[in-house]
Amino acid sequence: MRIAKSVQALTPYTPGEQPKSRSVIKLNTNENPYAPSPLVGKVLASFDLDRLRRYPDPVFAELRKKIAERDGAAPDCVFVGNGSDEVLTLAARAFVDDGEAIGSFDPSYSLYKTLAAIRNVPFVPSPLAEDFTWTEPVVQGGEHPVALFLLTNPNAPTSVRYPCSRVEAFARTFPGVVLVDEAYADFADDTCMPLAAAPDNRNVVVMRTLSKSFSLAGLRLGYCVGPADLVDALYKVKDSYNVDALAQAVALAALSDLPWMKSNAAKVCKTRDATAAALRARGWDVPPSQANFLFARPAHRPAAEIFAELRKRDIFVRYFPGPRTGDRLRISVGTDADMAALLDALADLDRI
Numbered sequence: 407m408r409i410a411k412s413v414q415a416l417t418p419y420t421p422g423e424q425p426k427s428r429s430v431i432k433l434n435t436n437e438n439p440y441a442p443s444p445l446v447g448k449v450l451a452s453f454d455l456d457r458l459r460r461y462p463d464p465v466f467a468e469l470r471k472k473i474a475e476r477d478g479a480a481p482d483c484v485f486v487g488n489g490s491d492e493v494l495t496l497a498a499r500a501f502v503d504d505g506e507a508i509g510s511f512d513p514s515y516s517l518y519k520t521l522a523a524i525r526n527v528p529f530v531p532s533p534l535a536e537d538f539t540w541t542e543p544v545v546q547g548g549e550h551p552v553a554l555f556l557l558t559n560p561n562a563p564t565s566v567r568y569p570c571s572r573v574e575a576f577a578r579t580f581p582g583v584v585l586v587d588e589a590y591a592d593f594a595d596d597t598c599m600p601l602a603a604a605p606d607n608r609n610v611v612v613m614r615t616l617s618k619s620f621s622l623a624g625l626r627l628g629y630c631v632g633p634a635d636l637v638d639a640l641y642k643v644k645d646s647y648n649v650d651a652l653a654q655a656v657a658l659a660a661l662s663d664l665p666w667m668k669s670n671a672a673k674v675c676k677t678r679d680a681t682a683a684a685l686r687a688r689g690w691d692v693p694p695s696q697a698n699f700l701f702a703r704p705a706h707r708p709a710a711e712i713f714a715e716l717r718k719r720d721i722f723v724r725y726f727p728g729p730r731t732g733d734r735l736r737i738s739v740g741t742d743a744d745m746a747a748l749l750d751a752l753a754d755l756d757r758i
């Protein structure tokens with residue numbers, strides 16, 4: 407058996423734990439605590455089995471049209487993937503040559519570094535400011551120019567959003583592709599989507615997912631909007647049928663019910679802000695979140711210890727060891743009852 411050296415050396419991405427037990431309060435993978443639109447249920451209940459006999463539309467024409475309507479872009483400027491993780495993989499394939507590099511802020515979505523390793527190109531981190539606000543991106547890694555900058559906005563795991571004016575100014579001078587990963591934008595006050603849809607846009611691709619705000623993480627549907635030539639390049643390097651027929655039909659239904667998504671997102675934001683206030687009242691440091699999670703530094707005990715203690719009590723949050731992240735917990739926003747249970751458990755821990 408022969409395994410490529412780059413794969414032998416690879417540290418794979420570790421997804422958040424998916425517990426078997428339903429009684430766990432699951433605040434570790436930024437899923438939505440509310441159900442998807444009832445239109446999704448209708449599509450699933452009435453889905454014509456015969457459609458599974460045939461291959462799906464390889465270019466998801468209907469879905470692209472729907473997305474184009476939502477985001478004010480031409481259908482030619484829309485690409486769809488099997489989750490936005492697939493869009494990221496394809497971007498690393500399409501926009502980066504051997505000898506070039508992939509960059510992102512640090513800390514950010516930890517998959518990015520793994521994607522660079524899989525693509526066998528250097529990863530160039532740009533350290534964020536102490537409070538996780540914007541710093542000028544590093545665009546050269548030694549001999550290797552950054553060809554693709556992955557810019558999560560709002561950022562994960564920090565929850566902080568950068569102003570679109572900074573993104574726009576950076577993209578104007580950057581020769582490579584800026585992929586703005588807006589996985590959490592439906593929980594934020596603003597979006598960079600207008601940059602992607604602008605007629606003079608040369609290098610900004612804005613990516614969305616149905617996993618978070620549309621409550622469809624199990625479906626695997628993500629998309630991006632960008633200049634037609636960049637989008638064409640993604641089509642060139644994708645698998646023939648990368649989005650299955652069921653996912654296309656369900657996504658179409660979910661995107662036809664924006665009020666449902668927006669109402670759930672508003673509930674999540676309300677719970678988020680109340681939880682942030684409660685944690686701050688306990689002395690925790692909680693940056694202003696524009697996402698469906700908080701990146702909180704405990705006041706009295708190490709984050710790793712609280713993570714382990716919560717886990718014993720069947721409350722799962724996320725802990726990322728490391729110099730910039732190891733003193734904090736990333737806590738997804740659940741229902742009000744979930745967050746009350748979390749705060750009760752924290753009060754309990756303080757008594758031990």
Ligand code: PMP
Pocket residue numbers: 488489490491492515558562587589614615616617623626627628
């Ligand atoms: N981008 C960011 C910043 C994320 O946190 C996630 C979820 N882990 C994704 C992309 C991937 O989302 P999905 O593949 O479910 O669309």
